[in-house]
Amino acid sequence: MKRKMIALFLAASLAACGGCGTARNDSDALSSVSYSERTAVSEASCASSAGESASAAQTAPVSVAAETPTPAQTETPPPTETPAPESDEVTSETVAFDPNWTYAGNSQIHAGTAVLYTAKPSLRKNITVCVNAGHGTEGGENVYTLCHPDGSAKVTGGSTAAGSTYAMAVAGGTTLLDGTPERSATLSLALLLKNKLLDAGYNVLMIRETDDVQLDNIARTLMANNLADCHIAIHYDSTDSDKGAFYMSVPDNAAYRAMEPVASTWENDDLLGDSVIRGLSAVGVKIYSSGSLEADLTQTSYSTVPSIDLEVGDRASDHSENVQSTIADGIVQGVTNYFGQ
Numbered sequence: 001m002k003r004k005m006i007a008l009f010l011a012a013s014l015a016a017c018g019g020c021g022t023a024r025n026d027s028d029a030l031s032s033v034s035y036s037e038r039t040a041v042s043e044a045s046c047a048s049s050a051g052e053s054a055s056a057a058q059t060a061p062v063s064v065a066a067e068t069p070t071p072a073q074t075e076t077p078p079p080t081e082t083p084a085p086e087s088d089e090v091t092s093e094t095v096a097f098d099p100n101w102t103y104a105g106n107s108q109i110h111a112g113t114a115v116l117y118t119a120k121p122s123l124r125k126n127i128t129v130c131v132n133a134g135h136g137t138e139g140g141e142n143v144y145t146l147c148h149p150d151g152s153a154k155v156t157g158g159s160t161a162a163g164s165t166y167a168m169a170v171a172g173g174t175t176l177l178d179g180t181p182e183r184s185a186t187l188s189l190a191l192l193l194k195n196k197l198l199d200a201g202y203n204v205l206m207i208r209e210t211d212d213v214q215l216d217n218i219a220r221t222l223m224a225n226n227l228a229d230c231h232i233a234i235h236y237d238s239t240d241s242d243k244g245a246f247y248m249s250v251p252d253n254a255a256y257r258a259m260e261p262v263a264s265t266w267e268n269d270d271l272l273g274d275s276v277i278r279g280l281s282a283v284g285v286k287i288y289s290s291g292s293l294e295a296d297l298t299q300t301s302y303s304t305v306p307s308i309d310l311e312v313g314d315r316a317s318d319h320s321e322n323v324q325s326t327i328a329d330g331i332v333q334g335v336t337n338y339f340g341q
């Protein structure tokens, strides 16, 4: 009962998660946080009360109860001004879009907020991973943003044709063959990934934890640029062959690779992508072809930190919790491969 109350308190103090299915994932994670906390607290109080009763037992074994209310004993506790040590728990803060960020003027949708989780002090690596659950911006398909910061045209085709200078601010995403919207499948995986990254000591910038966030692809990317050390966007591809996981690599196009911030970032984008594919492969996730496919995306066109669009499967892929948990393990391994810790 006590544990439940603490878990509820923590659930309330961390950012609330909406959407069906997500509450369970989060409360599971919070229970494990609260359990270790509770253990630490009860051990500490056990130690101090054991010490007190031991000394009482030596002096007057029979009259312990009679001694406790004396004024001398109530004054003995240490002064309360002693600073409490930092508690070993995950903390979080809400973060908003900053209109002063580089390229901020190119974003059209940025009223929403993200959540920055900081790993427990005992595990903390001081590396922040931006986890971006693809899609999930209501109305995002009706608003258009510049494909490239300098206004140049897209060099590859995809959901937006090559040669276009504008693309949807956030596309609606596909629908998996069982009827699940892509935005829901990417969200459930993102929530699993968040907890595993925190358990591994990474801080996590969660772009979206509910069905909708009013942040377009440029805003999401700028948040990662300014608040994280890398950016992983999660997607399911629109094919229906269950072809396996891959990431969108930076196109082999001289003009594109010469454009900033792509010029300064693309090699690290691809290194991160290769690391994540190796991690996924190591846990047995099926990999498509060589594990990458070239695409000129808004995300990587604006990224100043290593950044990938990761297609973890397609419309035909199993997106059950078990399978997504394995995928999340693989991504954590990939992140670890990339940062070397």
Ligand SMILES: [Zn+2]
Residues within 6 Å of the ligand: 134, 135, 173, 174, 182, 234, 235, 236, 237
């Ligand atoms: Zn997608």
